[in-house]
Amino acid sequence: MARYAALLRGVNVGTTRLAMTDLRRLVEDLGHENVKTYLQSGNVVFTSPPTKDEILAEGIARKLTDELGLRVPVLVRGGGELAAIADASPYAGKQDDQTRVLVAFLSAKPTAARVKDLAVPPGENIEYEVIGREIHLHFPDGGYGRTKFTNAYLEKKLGVVATTRNWKSVLALRDLTAA
Template sequence: MGRYVALLRGVNVGKVRLAMADLRRVVGDLGHEDVKTYLQSGNVVFGSSVRDAEKLASGIEKALTDELKLTVPVLVRSARELAAVAGGNPYAEREDDPTRLLVGFLRTAPTKTAVAGLSVPGGENVAFTVSGRELYLHYPEGGYGRTKFTNAYVEKKLDVVGTTRNWKSVRSLAELAAA
């Protein structure tokens, strides 16, 4: 049985409302085990015998639509993948404030052309590194709440669905998935 983390995009930060008890129930009803949510923003850790992350993601998406009438993109990473993300942040040693470090999780790796075209909006101080299906972000002068370099901006520029988590959440989810 493998351990996985499902990251739902845009839950409880805008118009899409989802109780974490409902999310746990939906994921558990799909046959997954030891289902736990983290915070209220659509993070769920679970065990599954299914080894295909895309199949896991599409199953959760479909169940949320069928049962709760919610259309929510779901991205899944294995415990091993999330541990690699938590251990591979190129900005972690430069920054003590976890609110200034984020990771954008992408459904697929963007094309080289899209990555080459990704730039920070004028006047902003943001460092970023695209590594496969992850986008490491560092906001040295402030947090994510004041930037135009948002998840929506990145999705548009890279032409790929994504969701962003702060560094504290990434580390906590990696620990939960490893347990």
């Protein structure tokens, strides 16, 4: 058995409302065990036989659509992946404020050409590094709330689905999926 975290994009931050009790129930109905949610923003951790991330994500997304009529992008990372992501952060030690260090999780590794063309919007002070299927972000002058370097911007520029979590959430999900 392996531990996974499913990250739902755009839940309970805009118009898409989802009770975490419903999310836990849906994930349990899929046969996953030890299901726990983290915060109200669409993070669910569960145990399942080792399976490809994409298959787990598709199952959860399909269940959300079939039972609740929600079309929500879902990304999944295993516990080992989350530990590696946390270890790879080039910015974790630069900042005490965990809202200024974030990780954008991507549905797939973007092409080298798209990564090369990715740029910070004019007038913004952001550091970023693309590592595999993640973008490590550092906002030295403020948090994520006022940037144009959003999930939608990343999706347009990189051609993949993105969902972003602050450093506190990344560490919590890493800990909740630890073996």
